Amino acid sequence: MIIETNVPLAPYTSWLIGGPADFFCLPETEEQLSEALTIAKDKQFPVTILGGGTNVLVSDQGVRGLVICLKKFSRTEVELVTEAKPEQSYLRIRALAGTPKAELLRIFLKYKMAPALFLAGLPGDVGGGVVMNAGVAENLVPREFGELVRSIQVLRWEKNTLQRIDLGRNQLRWTYRHSDGWQPGIITQVELVWPSIEVPSILEQVKAANLNRLQKQPLDKPSCGSVFVNPVGGKAAQLIDECGLKGLSIGSAQVSLKHANFIVNQGGATATDTWRLIQKVQQRVKELKGVNLTTEVVRLGEWGEA
Ligand SMILES: Cc1cc2nc3c(=O)[nH]c(=O)nc-3n(C[C@H](O)[C@H](O)[C@H](O)COP(=O)(O)OP(=O)(O)OC[C@H]3O[C@@H](n4cnc5c(N)ncnc54)[C@H](O)[C@@H]3O)c2cc1C
Structure with a gap:
């Protein structure tokens, strides 16, 4: 396993923001991942996991x-399981955590199945999708990752040994943009299942989505998608818009003019500016609403008093 030093993390995030990792690696296999974790344990390094980097704000001071x-930790096995009663047949996908969600989309489109619709345009990896219970606001079936997951595999230290733990879906708890029951550890593999029912118009629906x-959405500019979770009974974007905050900027970080829950990097935005802007939005929405x-976005690295 090649471990590099002082590696800038900005290129590994969709916001293109953040300082360097002291040590950095891109495992492709579970053996390499275990090796990296063992080195970190021996040297007493803290470990931070990066999936697709589409929901993180990495500190300017780095990590x-x-x-x-996990970008290279990617592989899928697909099986159409046919049962005697056709209505019990299903598609099973086993995916390594670093598999892009776009690959799941491609598979569900191939089989013309409903999950393609909520996956359309969802960035990041499968592991990050489980951690964040990624999904869409629209009333689709399915609309969140938790609805597809049958089991996951987690790698964690137990009594100085790296253990591979299998967890079934009823050992996990799924809430809005969050999952629990698997921590501590690293999600290495995800098994997803969906009934084998064809939706003939799925491609057209995905194109429309x-x-x-x-x-x-301002997809032409670097962002992390929605910065804030929707409060109970409300929409973060609507509240921010009603407070007149679209276009508010600190440095090169700007509340998008197109979608108020997005903060875009106009070019060279720092994590400090972005975090200050996030706090400013929170303060104004609290005052006015x-x-x-x-x-929703997760901060990684050293933040001090910021
Ligand atoms: C343009 C845009 C649009 C978006 N639209 C949506 C949307 O519609 N719905 C939605 O839900 N999200 C959306 N997002 C946010 C983001 O894509 C999702 O939250 C995604 O699931 C994050 O996955 P990731 O692989 O990028 O995770 P990362 O951002 O890399 O990581 C997120 C967190 O999970 C941890 N983590 C990642 N992988 C693992 C693992 N294998 N084991 C343990 N911990 C891990 C990381 O340490 C971090 O804390 C959008 C983002 C962008 C940029």
């Missing part, structure tokens, strides 16, 4: 210890 990026995203917005 101490070892960053394990992609067009809709293109019209509503009385609502506490909490962040």
